[in-house]
Every structure is written in C-alpha cells, then in structure tokens.
Amino acid sequence: MKKFVLSAALLFSALAGNAEGISSPSGMVKLDFELTKDGRLAYQVDYKGTPVINPSTLGLELKGATSLMDGFKVVKTSTSTFDETWQPVWGETKDIRNHYNELLVELEQPSTTRFMNIRFRVYDDGVGFRYEFPQQKNLVYFVIKEEHSRFAMTGDHTAWWIPGDYDTQEYDYTESKLSEIRGLLQGAVSDNASQTVFSPTGVQTSIQLKTADGVYLNLHEAALVDYSCMHLNLDDKNLVFESWLTPDAQGNKGYMQSPCHTPWRTVIVSDDAREILASNLILNLNEPCKYDDTSWIKPVKYVGVWWEMIAGGKPWAYTFDLPSVKLDDTDYSKVKPNGIHPANTANVKKYIDFAAEHGFDQVLVEGWNTGWEDWFGNSKDYVFDFVTPYPDFDIKYLNEYAHSKGVRLMMHHETSASVRNYERHMEAAYRLMNKYGYNSVKSGYVGNMIPRGEHHYGQWMNNHYLYAVTEAAKHKIMVNAHEAVRPTGLCRTYPNLIGNESARGTEYEAFAGNKPFHTTVLPFTRLQGGPMDYTPGIFEMDINKLNPNSHTHANTTLARQLALYVTMYSPLQMAADLPENYERFMDAFQFIKDVAVDWDDSRYLEAEPGRYITVARKAKGTNDWFIGCTSSEHGHASTLKLDFLDADKQYIATVYADAKDADYKTNPQAYVIREGIVSPKTVLKLKAASGGGYAISIMEVKDKSVLKGLKRLSGNI
Numbered sequence: 001m002k003k004f005v006l007s008a009a010l011l012f013s014a015l016a017g018n019a020e021g022i023s024s025p026s027g028m029v030k031l032d033f034e035l036t037k038d039g040r041l042a043y044q045v046d047y048k049g050t051p052v053i054n055p056s057t058l059g060l061e062l063k064g065a066t067s068l069m070d071g072f073k074v075v076k077t078s079t080s081t082f083d084e085t086w087q088p089v090w091g092e093t094k095d096i097r098n099h100y101n102e103l104l105v106e107l108e109q110p111s112t113t114r115f116m117n118i119r120f121r122v123y124d125d126g127v128g129f130r131y132e133f134p135q136q137k138n139l140v141y142f143v144i145k146e147e148h149s150r151f152a153m154t155g156d157h158t159a160w161w162i163p164g165d166y167d168t169q170e171y172d173y174t175e176s177k178l179s180e181i182r183g184l185l186q187g188a189v190s191d192n193a194s195q196t197v198f199s200p201t202g203v204q205t206s207i208q209l210k211t212a213d214g215v216y217l218n219l220h221e222a223a224l225v226d227y228s229c230m231h232l233n234l235d236d237k238n239l240v241f242e243s244w245l246t247p248d249a250q251g252n253k254g255y256m257q258s259p260c261h262t263p264w265r266t267v268i269v270s271d272d273a274r275e276i277l278a279s280n281l282i283l284n285l286n287e288p289c290k291y292d293d294t295s296w297i298k299p300v301k302y303v304g305v306w307w308e309m310i311a312g313g314k315p316w317a318y319t320f321d322l323p324s325v326k327l328d329d330t331d332y333s334k335v336k337p338n339g340i341h342p343a344n345t346a347n348v349k350k351y352i353d354f355a356a357e358h359g360f361d362q363v364l365v366e367g368w369n370t371g372w373e374d375w376f377g378n379s380k381d382y383v384f385d386f387v388t389p390y391p392d393f394d395i396k397y398l399n400e401y402a403h404s405k406g407v408r409l410m411m412h413h414e415t416s417a418s419v420r421n422y423e424r425h426m427e428a429a430y431r432l433m434n435k436y437g438y439n440s441v442k443s444g445y446v447g448n449m450i451p452r453g454e455h456h457y458g459q460w461m462n463n464h465y466l467y468a469v470t471e472a473a474k475h476k477i478m479v480n481a482h483e484a485v486r487p488t489g490l491c492r493t494y495p496n497l498i499g500n501e502s503a504r505g506t507e508y509e510a511f512a513g514n515k516p517f518h519t520t521v522l523p524f525t526r527l528q529g530g531p532m533d534y535t536p537g538i539f540e541m542d543i544n545k546l547n548p549n550s551h552t553h554a555n556t557t558l559a560r561q562l563a564l565y566v567t568m569y570s571p572l573q574m575a576a577d578l579p580e581n582y583e584r585f586m587d588a589f590q591f592i593k594d595v596a597v598d599w600d601d602s603r604y605l606e607a608e609p610g611r612y613i614t615v616a617r618k619a620k621g622t623n624d625w626f627i628g629c630t631s632s633e634h635g636h637a638s639t640l641k642l643d644f645l646d647a648d649k650q651y652i653a654t655v656y657a658d659a660k661d662a663d664y665k666t667n668p669q670a671y672v673i674r675e676g677i678v679s680p681k682t683v684l685k686l687k688a689a690s691g692g693g694y695a696i697s698i699m700e701v702k703d704k705s706v707l708k709g710l711k712r713l714s715g716n717i
Helices: 002-013 178-188 273-278 345-358 395-404 419-436 459-474 506-510 518-524 558-567 579-583 586-594
Strands: 020-023 029-035 041-047 050-058 060-062 073-086 096-109 114-123 126-133 141-147 150-152 158-161 174-177 202-204 207-210 216-222 230-235 240-245 254-257 264-270 300-305 362-365 408-414 440-444 478-482 497-500 572-574 599-608 612-619 625-631 636-641 650-658 671-678 683-688 693-701
Touching: 020 096, 020 114, 029 096, 029 114, 029 126, 041 264, 050 264, 141 240, 158 178, 158 202, 174 178, 216 273, 264 273, 273 518, 273 599, 300 345, 300 408, 345 362, 345 395, 345 579, 395 408, 395 419, 408 419, 419 459, 459 478, 518 558, 518 599, 518 612, 518 625, 558 586, 558 612, 558 625, 558 650, 558 693, 579 586, 586 650, 586 671, 586 693, 599 636, 612 636, 625 636, 625 683, 650 683, 683 693
Parallel strands: 300 362, 300 572, 362 408, 408 440, 440 478, 478 497
Antiparallel strands: 020 029, 029 041, 041 050, 050 150, 060 141, 073 096, 096 114, 114 126, 126 264, 141 254, 150 240, 158 174, 158 207, 202 230, 207 216, 216 264, 230 240, 599 612, 612 625, 625 693, 636 683, 650 671, 650 693
8 A cells, every 4th residue: 555655646746737627517526637747648536525546647558659658748628518318218217417527638749740639527426538539640540559547546445346358257246355356366267158367467347346435436438339348457566457458369459540539438436335326427428329210129028948948958959969060061851859959839839828928028039040059169150040940940930929929039149159150141130030020139159259369358349249239220120149248338329239148147047156246246337337138037046956967056035036127227127937937936926027127217225235235216107116125145124215106196015025034045935925005104124135135016006996905014024
C-alpha cells in the first residue's frame, strides 16, 4: 500500500498543470484530466469528494510505429451536457434516463503530427471514456500492440472475479482481496472446451469491487464493436489494473482505420450495492436502436429438449455407428439409429404439448440436424449445414404441429467454433427458419476457433457475432448466442440480440455444480452488460436420478430456482427441467407460468455481492409485481416493505419460500406456499435457506369477490 501511495504521488508531481475537471449532473462523481510533463494522459475519479480511481495514465502502444503513449499537447477542450429519456424495446424498466456531462479533450502529438481525442462522460453513477481518432493524414491504418488504460485502485479492495481468459467466461467466481488474486488464480481455473488463460493476475470484466469504506466499484466496457475484448491485468504490488486486449492469431490486438474509436471503458460507482444493479450506464453509452421496425422482437419464455442431454446424458447424435461424418457423402438412411436421440418427432411433440398446455412461447430443440456424430474436438471446418434434419426429426410436420398449438420451435445452430462454415451457410439457414416460421435461434461456439489461432473474444470474432445478429435482423430473427463474447450493452442498438450465455450457467449444475453464491454475484458482473440466458427452473437437484452415471447435485433449493426468473434479468427465460419433474411440483411450477419476461419497473430492494439479492419487478403493461430473492450458503433474512404497490388497487400475493428445514445440500425441495391479501402497508418477514431463496407473485385483483376467505399476509412467512 505504501508503494502505491508513492506511485500516485510521483504521478501527481509529474503533472504539467493543464488540468480539466468535470462533474456529474448532481456533482456526486467528479473526473479530473491532466497531462504529465512528458505529455502522458492521466485521469482521476472521485465519488462524493473521495478518490475511487487514483491518478491513472492512458494510451495506446502501436505496432511498427511511434506509440500513442506520450508526447501529447492539448489542442482544445470542450464540455457539454446531454439529457434524454429513451424507451428500450424490452428491458428492466419502461423508461431509461441518459443524463451526463461530457468532456472532450482534443490532443496532438507534435513529433508525428498525429491527433487523438479522449472523450469522457460523467454520470451520477460513474464514468465512461474512450479513445477517438479523427480522419488525418499521418494516422490512417494502424495496428494496436496493446492498450494501456489504467485503473489505479485506492486500496486492497474485496473483489469478485474470474480468471482472465481469451476463450471462456465459464468459471465460478472467487471472492478475495486484490492482493490475493495471484495466489488463488491457478486454483480458480477449471477445465473447459476452449480456454486460454493469459496471466497469473489477469481477470475478466465485468469485475465487482468493494472498498473498506463500503464503496462499490464496477469495471467493464461498453459498445464493443470492431475491437478486441478488454480484460484487466493487475499490478498487485501497486494495485493498478491495466487493460489487456485479446490478440488475434498473429498476436496483434486491433486493426484500426481512422476515423474510428475504441469501445467505452466504464467505471460504475456507488455506496449502495442496489444502485450498481440498477445502473444503466453501460446501456446509455451504446448507440440508439438501429432498426426502424422492432415489432417482430418479442420476449420469449420457452422449454426445450436440452436438459435430457445435459443432465440426462442423452446424445445430440442420431447414431453411434459413424466414427466420422462428411455431410455431402453420409447417408443416414443406411445407419442404425441409437434409439435414445431426444430430438425425435415423438419426443418433441410431447414438449410442444407441454408448452401449449402451460402457456410457453417456444420449444428449443438441439440435436435436430445432421453432423453431431463427430462435431467436437476435431478442428473440423465443414461440420454442419444447418438445414438438413436427421431422419427422425420431421421439421415440416413439427413446425406445423407447433403452430397449430400456438407455439413456435426455437432453432439451434451450433457452429462447433467453425465460423467460416457458419458464415458459408448462414443465409440458407436463416431462409430455412423463415420458411418454417422460426423467429429465434440459439447459436453456439463450442471449441477452438476456426480460423485456427483466433480466439472467442478477439476483434475478428467480435465482428462475426455482430454480423450474425445484423444478418438475422434482415430475416426478422432474434439471436441468443452462447459461448460468444460477454455483452457490453449492444442489445440497445441491436435489440434482436435477445440473449447471451457468456458465463457459467445452469448447465454446470449437471457437471460440477455452481458455488451457492454464484447467482448473487452474476447480476453484479456478467449481467452489467446485458441479460443472460441462465436457463433456470431445475426442480430435481439429484442429477443421478436423471443419469445413473452422474453423482452431481445441483447447489440450490427449489424456491431459489423460482427466484432466478426475477433476479437474473432476461427477456429470454427457459424452464429448463423435464416436464415430468414439473408435473411433480405443479403448485410451485405455477410461479414459472405466471412470471413475466418484460418489465415496466424494477426495484432492487436488497443487495450485497456474494450474499443476497432481492428484486421486485412490475410486469409490462400490468399492475402485477414479482419478487425474487437468492442467497448464498449463508442464507438471508428479509424484512420486505411493499410500499411500491398502488394504494388504490387490490392485490393477492402468493409466496413461494424455503421451508424451515430447507437446505441446498440436505433438503433442497422443501418449500412452502402462502397466499393472502397485501397492500402498500404490508411488511413481510421471510428467510432464505442456505443456498436458497424465495419468490412472490403479487397480482392485481379487479373482481373483489375473489378476496373472500383470504386473510391479509403480514409478519413471518
């Protein structure tokens, strides 16, 4: 700590004196910019008069050219104010305010006659900044060797982090001091289909931090377009994070052509954890919606033929008789089916019937198309064609049957990380979807990338992910991309990007299990950039009952699985378990049927990263509210005031809570349900068990006769 203070003091002493400062609209957040005596860029961020980012330098190192690190002079500075309220196509709230003060610093590097600007936007909940390169003669095409954006911490903060990796975010979170990351990182790395850990102190964004004084900080990026994904590398001696970009196959980290700019680097700050969760800073730093017509973009609640494979050990492949497949030559009519392939016509019909009976919009079917026999691990270019079904999947009949029931099928495109092959077939695949009435696709990028040597989070791949989304929009198709780069708010600009995975989801409950606190961390980290297709709703926690070869147990209670539909925001929500498991607990399943997927209002009632989150959300176009609480292994006791309800309306609440003896390890399926009348004056006391939670539906009552016989809910539940 003493060394760090000295470093900050030395940086202050080197400042040249041409300082500029700008505060947020309320004055809570203040940013100071200054050049050092040798022309380096430096900034500092204060929150309520106290530094939260100590003096930190900025710059870019170029390949084969003088770098943009120092030797600058300020040409001009200007400030402006912006204030608007915009409405997302879907979201946590109906209206979002975008209110900031801006500082634009125009710079020249006289020795090279090159120009670069730094644009800062200061909000009441944080700061965003980016590098901009105006059109000019001496900086046209250039290659970034590394970006050196620094974030100097003010102390040895508590952090919730996952290892820095160019290819996956599917890690459990670790809670530790910054100084402890080096000693813990190797143990935090678990196996994945594709992974490239780059440093013993490298972490991924979004990273959540908490100071000893109770200030919460979040570091991430916004509007990642035509650039490499940013990670953070920690200088753990001086407690300074520095940006670390994902390289391409040649080791380069960005190909630029002016005029251009980088993504925004973001710092969200508050002394109230709830305000971190409620922040719209990252969305606000993205461009407005690019589409004139968004009427075809609709939130989705779905079921699917997936958990049978993930947890039940059933194959995506049609046959076991083919050691390899060449799609143009393989004749599936001449091979023996394995007989346990779930993506077959009869089985999918059952899911369609279940979806129709219980009001679900769509049914996801994975393993419907030819090629799964040797899809993974072979660095194979031509894996799938995305249009040819297996003999046991009648694509025409099933889509017609689904539509007759008021349900759609959801398409699945697993690329096996062969990106050139996917782009080769993309237009035909989207046309097939249009032909049969599909309007959403779950895409996947499992494995090492082809082109070989590229990474999941490099500039080339980031451009591909956005290309897939914009091409899908031409066909009025929504995209849910798995194994893609983590979101940075691009769903504002391209709202048909309705979901992403890009983190360790429910599937790991069928493998090694997730830490009990996992879902109390994700909203502070992964969900800062956009919603996650977490696939909740698991009612059978003993995976051995689905797959005799498995000895895994899901680390959750049943009540917490209900709460996830509220705490893990997404306009795309799956009821992931098998229909027969829901049929065993139909009274609890009612919450999944009732809960909305689009919202007019969201209130974060309680929050502490790694401990608990309690959220109340108002369903779009209604007066109905839903509440969810998830806890860590420590459990949580809530005292809930329902003062957000309208005083002139009548409500019935149904509470789905952990039973007194519930525990995620020993008694996960123990729950209680209570129903009664509530009002804005109602106060409820509830307990979430270890690894547990609770969910509440609060429905407006327009016919007072239904209130007869019901008591008022209050006190302990």
